Amino acid sequence: MLAAGPLLHAQGLGLERGGRELFRDLSFAVEPGHLMQVEGANGAGKTSLLRILAGLSRYGFSGSVERCAPLLYLGHHSAVKAMLSPRENLAWHISGAGSYSREQIDEALARVGLYGYEDVPSHALSAGQHRRVNLARLYLSAAPLWLLDEPFTAIDRDGVAELEALLVGHAQQGGAVVLTSHQSLSVSYQVAMLSLSAGLQP
Numbered sequence: 001m002l003a004a005g006p007l008l009h010a011q012g013l014g015l016e017r018g019g020r021e022l023f024r025d026l027s028f029a030v031e032p033g034h035l036m037q038v039e040g041a042n043g044a045g046k047t048s049l050l051r052i053l054a055g056l057s058r059y060g061f062s063g064s065v066e067r068c069a070p071l072l073y074l075g076h077h078s079a080v081k082a083m084l085s086p087r088e089n090l091a092w093h094i095s096g097a098g099s100y101s102r103e104q105i106d107e108a109l110a111r112v113g114l115y116g117y118e119d120v121p122s123h124a125l126s127a128g129q130h131r132r133v134n135l136a137r138l139y140l141s142a143a144p145l146w147l148l149d150e151p152f153t154a155i156d157r158d159g160v161a162e163l164e165a166l167l168v169g170h171a172q173q174g175g176a177v178v179l180t181s182h183q184s185l186s187v188s189y190q191v192a193m194l195s196l197s198a199g200l201q202p
């Protein structure tokens with residue numbers, strides 16, 4: 001997984017929405033080993049920034065993003081299909097990234113605490129369990145760069161601690177994580193903070 005040089009390079013990013021400047025002239029590099037948290041009030045532009053970094057927003061902003069390595073983006077909305085089981089959902093999501101056995105998929109679900117829930121229709125799962133189905137993708141990802149929008153939402157205390165350990169482990173192995181969160185990470189690892197100062201305003 002080790003990569004040389006930045007995994008992502010943002011140059012002069014700026015964004016206006018509804019006549020309001022959310023951020024401007026943001027330049028930074030995401031290097032192997034980086035754990036970066038984007039913080040800011042509701043409406044500050046965290047999700048917008050992450051989508052720009054991921055390449056999901058292609059227009060309407062200034063500056064440029066150079067993506068130098070494969071990335072995995074997890075949005076803050078649940079991408080879990082209610083009619084499908086966790087196993088089916090996970091299999092569908094990762095199908096474009098490689099070939100995974102049923103054992104590998106079940107192992108990833110077990111890692112996020114969904115052992116025994118593999119075949120349950122997802123509409124019968126809680127919000128936190130939905131979130132865990134999404135997060136299971138991290139255990140199967142070979143992408144060095146993870147862009148995670150509010151990954152801790154709806155996750156219980158034990159789950160947060162496990163996720164924090166996963167993120168730190170990923171960075172320690174030469175990957176990098178850029179995440180948005182309203183809560184401080186409780187990790188023994190350097191977290192680079194990127195603060196967006198715009199927020200809820202009339």
Ligand SMILES: Nc1ncnc2c1ncn2[C@@H]1O[C@H](COP(=O)(O)OP(=O)(O)OP(=O)(O)O)[C@@H](O)[C@H]1O
Nearest residue numbers: 017018022040041042043044045046047048049180
């Ligand atoms: N689809 C949209 N149409 C119009 N304006 C939008 C749209 N999405 C976002 N915005 C504007 O962009 C601003 C930033 O939204 P964004 O979701 O990036 O903020 P955020 O920092 O992630 O907020 P939160 O902490 O509440 O998730 C919002 O306040 C809103 O004014």
